[in-house]
Amino acid sequence: MLARLTLSLAFLLGVGLIVRADEDESIPEGHSNHGEAFNEGPRQAGYLMQGQGSVDFPITTSSPEVQALVNQGVAQLHVFFYFEAERSFRQASTIEPDNPMPYWGMAMSNANNADRAKGFLKVAREKAENAEISRREQLYLDALGAFYKEDGDDKSRRQGWLKGLETIVQEFRDDLDARAWLAMVAWQNGRQDGIGSREAVSLLIDSIIAKNPLHPGAHHYKIHLWDKQDDTQALESAAKFAEASPGIAHAWHMPGHTYTNLKRYADASYQQEGSARVDHAYMIRDRVMPFMIHNYSHNNQWLSESLTKTGCLTDAVLVARDLVEQPRDPRKNNAKSGGHPQREGRRRWTEALIAFERWDDLLDANASGALDWSDEPVERVKRAHSLGLAHAHLGNRDALDEQIDALKAMIPPQPDESDDDSEGDDDSEGRRPRKPPGLDPALAELEGHRLLLDGAPDAAFERFGRANGMRRESLARLLMAAGRADEAVAKARQAVDRSRNEVAPLAAQVEILAAAGRVDEARAAYLSLREIAREADPDLPALQRIDALLATWADQDGWQPPALEPRTDLAAASRIDLDTVGPLTWSPFPAEPLEGVDTEGTTHRLEDYRGRNVLLLFYLGGDCAHCMEQLIAFSKEIDRIRDTGTVVLAVSTDDLERTTALKDNGEIDFTMPLLSDPDLVAFRRYGAFDDFEDMPLHGTFLIDSQGNLRYQDISWQPFLDVDFVVSELSRINRLLGRIPAPVAASTE
Numbered sequence: 001m002l003a004r005l006t007l008s009l010a011f012l013l014g015v016g017l018i019v020r021a022d023e024d025e026s027i028p029e030g031h032s033n034h035g036e037a038f039n040e041g042p043r044q045a046g047y048l049m050q051g052q053g054s055v056d057f058p059i060t061t062s063s064p065e066v067q068a069l070v071n072q073g074v075a076q077l078h079v080f081f082y083f084e085a086e087r088s089f090r091q092a093s094t095i096e097p098d099n100p101m102p103y104w105g106m107a108m109s110n111a112n113n114a115d116r117a118k119g120f121l122k123v124a125r126e127k128a129e130n131a132e133i134s135r136r137e138q139l140y141l142d143a144l145g146a147f148y149k150e151d152g153d154d155k156s157r158r159q160g161w162l163k164g165l166e167t168i169v170q171e172f173r174d175d176l177d178a179r180a181w182l183a184m185v186a187w188q189n190g191r192q193d194g195i196g197s198r199e200a201v202s203l204l205i206d207s208i209i210a211k212n213p214l215h216p217g218a219h220h221y222k223i224h225l226w227d228k229q230d231d232t233q234a235l236e237s238a239a240k241f242a243e244a245s246p247g248i249a250h251a252w253h254m255p256g257h258t259y260t261n262l263k264r265y266a267d268a269s270y271q272q273e274g275s276a277r278v279d280h281a282y283m284i285r286d287r288v289m290p291f292m293i294h295n296y297s298h299n300n301q302w303l304s305e306s307l308t309k310t311g312c313l314t315d316a317v318l319v320a321r322d323l324v325e326q327p328r329d330p331r332k333n334n335a336k337s338g339g340h341p342q343r344e345g346r347r348r349w350t351e352a353l354i355a356f357e358r359w360d361d362l363l364d365a366n367a368s369g370a371l372d373w374s375d376e377p378v379e380r381v382k383r384a385h386s387l388g389l390a391h392a393h394l395g396n397r398d399a400l401d402e403q404i405d406a407l408k409a410m411i412p413p414q415p416d417e418s419d420d421d422s423e424g425d426d427d428s429e430g431r432r433p434r435k436p437p438g439l440d441p442a443l444a445e446l447e448g449h450r451l452l453l454d455g456a457p458d459a460a461f462e463r464f465g466r467a468n469g470m471r472r473e474s475l476a477r478l479l480m481a482a483g484r485a486d487e488a489v490a491k492a493r494q495a496v497d498r499s500r501n502e503v504a505p506l507a508a509q510v511e512i513l514a515a516a517g518r519v520d521e522a523r524a525a526y527l528s529l530r531e532i533a534r535e536a537d538p539d540l541p542a543l544q545r546i547d548a549l550l551a552t553w554a555d556q557d558g559w560q561p562p563a564l565e566p567r568t569d570l571a572a573a574s575r576i577d578l579d580t581v582g583p584l585t586w587s588p589f590p591a592e593p594l595e596g597v598d599t600e601g602t603t604h605r606l607e608d609y610r611g612r613n614v615l616l617l618f619y620l621g622g623d624c625a626h627c628m629e630q631l632i633a634f635s636k637e638i639d640r641i642r643d644t645g646t647v648v649l650a651v652s653t654d655d656l657e658r659t660t661a662l663k664d665n666g667e668i669d670f671t672m673p674l675l676s677d678p679d680l681v682a683f684r685r686y687g688a689f690d691d692f693e694d695m696p697l698h699g700t701f702l703i704d705s706q707g708n709l710r711y712q713d714i715s716w717q718p719f720l721d722v723d724f725v726v727s728e729l730s731r732i733n734r735l736l737g738r739i740p741a742p743v744a745a746s747t748e
Contacts, residue, residue, distance in 0.1 A: 645740020
């Protein structure tokens with residue numbers, strides 16, 4: 001492939017369809033004219049968004065629009081909405097390109113990318129040399145410059161940033177944002193340097209709230225300050241943060257930390273659900289893929305976990321399944337990533353079904369392919385373990401044995417010192433294979449269940465003792481079923497103590513206490529359960545059994561639980577109807593219309609391909625060497641793509657004459673239709689366009705057979721991973737339950 005590609009590019013250079021670098025010193029197509037720092041990040045126009053937060057950060061400007069965008073960007077900085085903060089500042093820079101403060105804002109927006117931050121800060125300093133800026137603005141440039149100075153160690157840079165902010169606070173007492181960032185830096189530096197007095201930092205934050213009760217940074221940093229220290233100190237901020245910045249998902253997410261640490265899972269799930277809904281509304285509005293949002297997978301897997309803990313099984317599975325089915329990306333969420341959304345979704349999905357004994361649902365989700373397990377060792381363990389548990393509880397001995405054998409097959413062979421060929425088991429780097437994480441406890445638990453089915457309880461419970469991570473209430477139920485009531489009661493109590501305020505362990509304790517004849521204790525446990533299970537699904541097997549138990553108690557001695565009092569705490573009082581915020585789960589949005597004429601004079605309309613997938617490749621004309629690399633790569637694999645029932649269309653920035661010359665070059669067979677879009681109508685419509693620099697960008701788009709956009713990559717460089725595209729198209733077909741007919745070349 002490499003040799004053919006080299007010869008093909010050489011031919012195109014020879015016929016003049018690609019301009020040689022020595023003939024044209026211009027910047028490559030798709031690259032920013034302002035330098036490498038501008039290649040990444042947002043390249044579509046910013047706008048004033050709703051619900052970003054209220055701050056007043058005055059800069060030297062004659063434009064009210066610039067001031068509004070800077071205020072918005074600063075509010076977004078305080079909520080760590082860095083991608084949109086950079087967009088806000090960059091939009092301001094298009095209005096006043098010589099104003100240094102928007103570039104300062106771009107540097108601030110790259111807190112997680114020092115190289116880009118330094119690049120933007122350099123531009124800001126250069127602009128400041130020829131601009132009239134205030135003393136306060138200069139201090140902000142100096143403070144950030146101290147953090148990114150080239151000399152000195154990390155601690156001196158952190159201290160320079162801190163002292164720079166202190167100077168601003170001392171000279172400009174009304175600058176609430178400087179105070180907020182001072183609190184933020186004190187908290188952040190505290191992880192390496194020690195925080196001193198946490199209470200002193202908290203009082204600094206309180207001084208901001210006294211002047212602006214809904215300052216987004218103040219509430220954000222207070223939650224972080226007290227996270228896992230004394231979360232009760234942040235309860236007011238937890239109730240107010242989403243109100244301060246209701247249009248930013250992270251403002252909803254962070255209070256979930258506070259409530260989770262306090263074991264208030266219903267409140268945590270409310271906040272995390274709000275975060276998910278805000279993100280989904282944002283994705284729909286601005287056509288953003290889930291994998292583009294840094295915190296999205298983390299929030300949603302946590303939401304599923306919180307919903308499970310509160311007994312909201314239906315929604316827990318819905319959220320987890322949504323993660324499994326969402327678009328994938330070879331760089332941002334691949335199967336080997338620990339935070340991979342699909343892996344996290346599978347984990348939370350199976351945990352929820354196991355917690356509430358939905359064994360048939362678990363087997364169905366696996367058999368249908370919905371769980372879509374990867375072949376990573378950690379997932380193979382999880383799959384065998386979860387399926388084995390389902391078969392064990394359903395009494396399927398042979399199927400349980402299959403999963404035990406699957407786990408045993410993952411045990412690496414022991415080296416035989418007498419075997420000269422034992423080195424053959426090493427991996428490519430000479431390392432001995434290791435057991436996948438969780439293999440031993442998973443195997444011990446399944447073997448314990450097999451022994452129980454064989455009537456060997458003592459041996460079974462010995463195995464369960466090795467099963468670290470086994471759900472304690474599950475073990476308690478097994479002990480009770482084996483007639484070991486005292487041990488069951490003790491284990492159930494331990495499960496409740498270790499997993500406080502969770503529905504599944506507390507429900508098990510109610511049943512076990514009742515079965516052990518400890519009725520008063522069972523009733524007391526039920527009253528605790530009722531309080532935390534206010535929003536639980538009523539059809540959970542354990543809750544249905546407890547309903548039957550309540551009826552029995554009523555018949556026996558007339559016992560009825562007292563009426564459940566409504567909640568009146570601050571968190572409950574702060575709730576709104578989350579349906580007004582956005583949808584609970586992600587769904588693909590409709591693709592934009594597309595119409596273009598190819599080199600044969602054929603008009604292609606996207607709606608004409610309904611019932612087939614469409615792969616769109618937006619390329620930057622025949623002079624773009626990287627674009628030719630992309631077209632050649634996809635042309636070579638066109639049959640694999642067509643076999644997924646997919647039509648391939650390539651859209652060029654060239655006029656029809658040049659596009660035709662490329663198609664009819666006589667050497668390279670571009671196997672897809674080439675459409676001409678010299679006015680960049682389609683490029684703009686699909687967002688493959690840099691609004692700031694008025695230039696087209698590379699774009700790759702996967703559209704399903706129903707006309708919905710399932711994947712997009714818009715970048716300063718072309719997308720070249722053909723294997724990923726084929727894999728993702730195949731997965732999309734499975735999601736839609738579609739067995740595609742291969743697309744013939746003549747239909748494109």
